[in-house]
Amino acid sequence: MIKLENVTKTYPSQTRPALQDLTLSLGSGDFVFLVGASGSGKSTFLRLLLREERPTSGTVHVAGKNLARLAHWKIPAFRRQIGCVFQDFRLLPNKTVAQNVAFALEVTGSDRHKTAVVVPEVLDMVGLKGKENRMPDELSGGEQQRVAIARAFVNKPMLLIADEPTGNLDPATSIGIMKLLDRINRLGTTVVMATHDAAIVDTMRRRVVELDRGNLVRDQARGVYGYAQ
Amino acid sequence: MRPRFVLTELLNGLRRNLTMAVAVVVTVMISLAFVGASILATDVANTMHKRYYGKFEVAIYLQQNISPAEQTALEQQLTSDQQVKAYMYIDHAQALANFKQEFAGTPALVNSVSDASVLPASLQVQLKDIKNYQDIVAEYGNQPGVDQVFDPQMYLKPLFNLIDGVKVLAVVVAIVAGAAAILTTFNTIRLAAFSRRREIGIMRLVGASNFTIQLPFVLEGVIAGVVGAVAAGGLLVLFKRFVLDTTLHDFFATGSIPPVAWHDVGGVMPWLALSGIVAAAIASYFTSLVYVRV
Numbered sequence A: 001m002i003k004l005e006n007v008t009k010t011y012p013s014q015t016r017p018a019l020q021d022l023t024l025s026l027g028s029g030d031f032v033f034l035v036g037a038s039g040s041g042k043s044t045f046l047r048l049l050l051r052e053e054r055p056t057s058g059t060v061h062v063a064g065k066n067l068a069r070l071a072h073w074k075i076p077a078f079r080r081q082i083g084c085v086f087q088d089f090r091l092l093p094n095k096t097v098a099q100n101v102a103f104a105l106e107v108t109g110s111d112r113h114k115t116a117v118v119v120p121e122v123l124d125m126v127g128l129k130g131k132e133n134r135m136p137d138e139l140s141g142g143e144q145q146r147v148a149i150a151r152a153f154v155n156k157p158m159l160l161i162a163d164e165p166t167g168n169l170d171p172a173t174s175i176g177i178m179k180l181l182d183r184i185n186r187l188g189t190t191v192v193m194a195t196h197d198a199a200i201v202d203t204m205r206r207r208v209v210e211l212d213r214g215n216l217v218r219d220q221a222r223g224v225y226g227y228a229q
Numbered sequence B: 001m002r003p004r005f006v007l008t009e010l011l012n013g014l015r016r017n018l019t020m021a022v023a024v025v026v027t028v029m030i031s032l033a034f035v036g037a038s039i040l041a042t043d044v045a046n047t048m049h050k051r052y053y054g055k056f057e058v059a060i061y062l063q064q065n066i067s068p069a070e071q072t073a074l075e076q077q078l079t080s081d082q083q084v085k086a087y088m089y090i091d092h093a094q095a096l097a098n099f100k101q102e103f104a105g106t107p108a109l110v111n112s113v114s115d116a117s118v119l120p121a122s123l124q125v126q127l128k129d130i131k132n133y134q135d136i137v138a139e140y141g142n143q144p145g146v147d148q149v150f151d152p153q154m155y156l157k158p159l160f161n162l163i164d165g166v167k168v169l170a171v172v173v174a175i176v177a178g179a180a181a182i183l184t185t186f187n188t189i190r191l192a193a194f195s196r197r198r199e200i201g202i203m204r205l206v207g208a209s210n211f212t213i214q215l216p217f218v219l220e221g222v223i224a225g226v227v228g229a230v231a232a233g234g235l236l237v238l239f240k241r242f243v244l245d246t247t248l249h250d251f252f253a254t255g256s257i258p259p260v261a262w263h264d265v266g267g268v269m270p271w272l273a274l275s276g277i278v279a280a281a282i283a284s285y286f287t288s289l290v291y292v293r294v
C-alpha cells in the first residue's frame, strides 16, 4: 500500500532535513500511529503521501504508484483515493453539514443522484443523523470532526490520513473519534494517524511508528506511546 | 460537475467581490468602447476611400473660355496617354447635377448655386495607377484651356489624416484600457482566490481537477466580459446619438466625411462581445492557473 525508500525531505529554506533517510512500508488495511514530538516530521510524512510535497531524495510509492512519476494532471484522480482529516477540521463555515460532505462529491464530478444517496448514509455512519442541516458553528468540536471524517470517507478512499485529528478535542470526545476511525479501518481503509496523544495510542494498541527530529526511531506492532522501559 | 453547483459558486463569488467585479466591468467597457470606436473609424475611412477613389481619380478642370480645338487636343492626348485608363467629360449641367447629389444634405449650399456655369466643366480621368497622379498634374496643368488639375488626394488628405488620428487615438486608448482591464482582472482573481482559499484547499485535497477549480474564475471573467461588452455597446449607441448625431451633426452634414450609420454601430457589437469574452476568459484562465497550483 505505502512504501518509502530512503526518503529524505529538506525544505528549501531549511538546513536540517524534516525527514531523514526514511525506509518504511505499510500494508493494506493497516492502522498506523505516527508519533513524535512537535516538529519531528509527522505532517511532512503525511504530505509526502498526498503528493503535496516531493521528497528531496528517495522514492514514495502509494497504491502501487511511484509518486515521483505521477503526472501533474493525474494528481487529482490520485487524491480521490485518499481521505484527509486535520486537527482544525477544515469545514466550510457557510455550508451546512450535508453540503460540506456533498462538496467532496460535487467537485469531483459525482452526479446528484449519487450525492443524494451517499451523503445521508455517511452522515448516519459517523453518528450525525438529524444534524444534516446544521451549520458547522452550531456543532461541538467532536461533531465537527465527524463531519470532516464523513467528508473524507464519502468517496470510499482506500487510505485515510489523519493529522492530529483529536488535537483540539477533550479526551472523552477523542475516544468517540477513535472508535469511528477504528470502524472505518475495519471496513478495509488503511489509516495513518499522526498524534501525540499518549492515552489514545496506549489504549488502541496498534502499530506505532515514532519519529524523532526526522529520524525513524521505532516501528512497533501493537505499540504504546512512550518506550516501555 | 453539476451546473447548479457551478452557478451557486459563481453567484457567491460575484457577491463577495462585487466592487472588484464592477471595476473589471468598467475597464473592460472602456477598452471595448474604444475598440469599437477604432473599428467605426476604419469603416468611415474605407467608405470614404471607396467614394472618392471609386472611378475617376483626377479631375482636369477646364477654363470657361476653352476652345473646341483645345478640348479636342486634350482629349486626344488623354486617349493616347499610357497612364490613363479612361476619362469622361463632365459638362456644366452634369457638374451641377453631381454637386446637387453630393451635397443633398445641405440644401443651403445647393440653393446657393443658381447658375450651372458657375461650376467648371471637367475631364474626369481614371488612372491605371493612382500613384502616378503627380505626372498627370505636371503634364496637363499648363496645357492651354486647362484651369487646374485637381488632385482629390490633396483635398482629402486632411480628412483622412483626421480619421487616421481618431483611429490611432482610439487604438491607443483601447490598448491602455485593455491593459488596465487585464491588471484589474488579475487583482480581482487574486482577491477571489484569497477569499476562496479554504474551498480551494479542500477541493485540492479531495481531488478536484484544475478545470473544476478554475471554472468559477473563468466563468466570472466571461460574465465580466459579456457585461463589459454590452455596456461598451451602450456607450457607442449613446456616442452616436448624442455626439455624432447632435454635436457633430453639422460637420457630417457637409458630406465630406460619410456619417456613421446605425447598422455600422450594430455591426461592431458582435466583435465587441467576441473580443470581450475571449480576452476575459484567457486572462482569467491564466491568472487563476497561478492560484490553483497543486
Ligand SMILES: Nc1ncnc2c1ncn2[C@@H]1O[C@H](COP(=O)(O)OP(=O)(O)O)[C@@H](O)[C@H]1O
Pocket (backbone or CB within 6 Å): A011, A012, A013, A014, A018, A036, A037, A038, A039, A040, A041, A042, A043, A044, A045
Ligand atoms: N513548509 C515548510 N517550510 C519549511 N519548513 C517546514 C515546513 N513545514 C515543516 N517544516 C519544518 O519541518 C520540520 C518538521 O515539521 P512537521 O512535519 O510539521 O512536524 P510535526 O508535524 O511532527 O510537528 C520542522 O522543523 C518544521 O519547522
Ligand SMILES: [Mg+2]
Pocket (backbone or CB within 6 Å): A042, A043, A044, A163
Ligand atoms: Mg504537524
